[in-house]
Amino acid sequence: MVRFAVPLALLAAWWAASTSGFIKSYQLASPRDVVRELFELAASGLLWRDLGASIERVALGFGIALVFALVLGSLVGGSRFAERALDPTLQAIRAVPSLAWVPLILLWLGIGETAKITLVAIGAFFPIYVALVSGIHGVDRKLVEVGTIFGLSRFALIARVLVPATLPQLLVGARIGLTQAWLFLVAAELLAATNGLGFLLTDGQQTARTDEILVAILLFAACGKLSESAMRLLEKRLAGWTDTVPA
């Protein structure tokens, strides 16, 4: 019950402020207007178009980031040579605030889907990569020794000891990466888009429709929360064996 108290109080205050005329509708739409806008967008099919476009960009960008992070993270985590060759460069790139790449990406890739997905992928890549490398470096050497004693082949050692030992960290990295993916999606869609939740935001701003902006914000919140919960569920299922306080 307690967890609902603050949101309900905020909702009541919002409703009271907007219906009493204390806040004008062009400043902040009332909860009723927001719900009506949501239903109108759903009925017209625009909601599904924008929601679908955004989810698709996040899924593609995140998927690409995951593949790159798995390949590069395994290389850097598993080989001293690869670490010396690749990690400094990747860390340097990571040190650049990722949104600083936007102008360059737009110049190279135009304002199409490729640019947006690339930006999402850049955002999602680093948390996964960093978590995987530190996960591999953190594998308990004593457990590896147990595998060695039982004469495990290099492949078996990776599959039966290193992968399961690294999985919890990787999943945490993936969860943070997915959150980053949504963050970068907003940036990408705010810059140039003809659909997507970010487009709803800019459209609402240009037409001074606060109800439309709020619908987009609520949908972002819902998508972010849902994908985070899904990742946490995955962590619980696949890495419930860890003996640490959940992050």
Place this chain on the structure above:
Amino acid sequence: MAARIRGLRKAYGTHLVFDGLDLDIARGERLAILGASGCGKSTLLRCIAGLERTDAGTIATSGEIGVVFQEPRLFPWLNVQRNVAFPARTDAERARVDNVLALVGLAHAAERLPKELSGGMAQRAALARALVRDPALLLLDEPFASLDALRRIELRAAVREILEFTRASAILVTHDVDDALALADRVVVLAGSPAEIAFTGQVGEGATRAAILDALGVVELRSRAAPREEALAVLSKMHDQRRNFKSSCHTAGG
């Protein structure tokens, strides 16, 4: 012969741990290796287990080797049953899993994750895992060191029973003379740098508690006869004086 070590040489940088060590372990023999901390007894075990690169010499072992470390080293993502089944390669070995679990008294905890085990249970699971391949040689590296006194006694009894039951050869590395006397047929003391065999003796013959402690350089209070008797005499004199004083007070008061 369960293991034959000839001319073993092992160095960490400039520090020579062994320089020409010879040691034989007969089939079915239970050997305890004692020595001060850092004398190289764990290193010797790790060399036999194939976990350390040796610099010279040969280590020949016949048959499967099982290892139990100071820590259980269970895979935290596998339950007890799967941890114990981890080294199993054949159907016969997989069929042994339930047997060894029962042998160490963990049949009821087969589904538990390592984080749900007490220290003693985890160590017993590690012992079961070392037994799955029916090793000809069991290497025990301070297996009781992380346990409290009661669990230690419990696990020591379990290990003794299992060693008698499986008739496996065993090398027990320990710093505890009681562990050695309880489990081994023969005791070897490593000392010096590079480490050499400073003492070897059969339990029940040469390897008495006093002889082992002597070889370890431990001087028990009891053996320091002269000064100790003097001290005791002083103490008892003080005690008598106090008692006399008390009783005289008593008499005076009464």
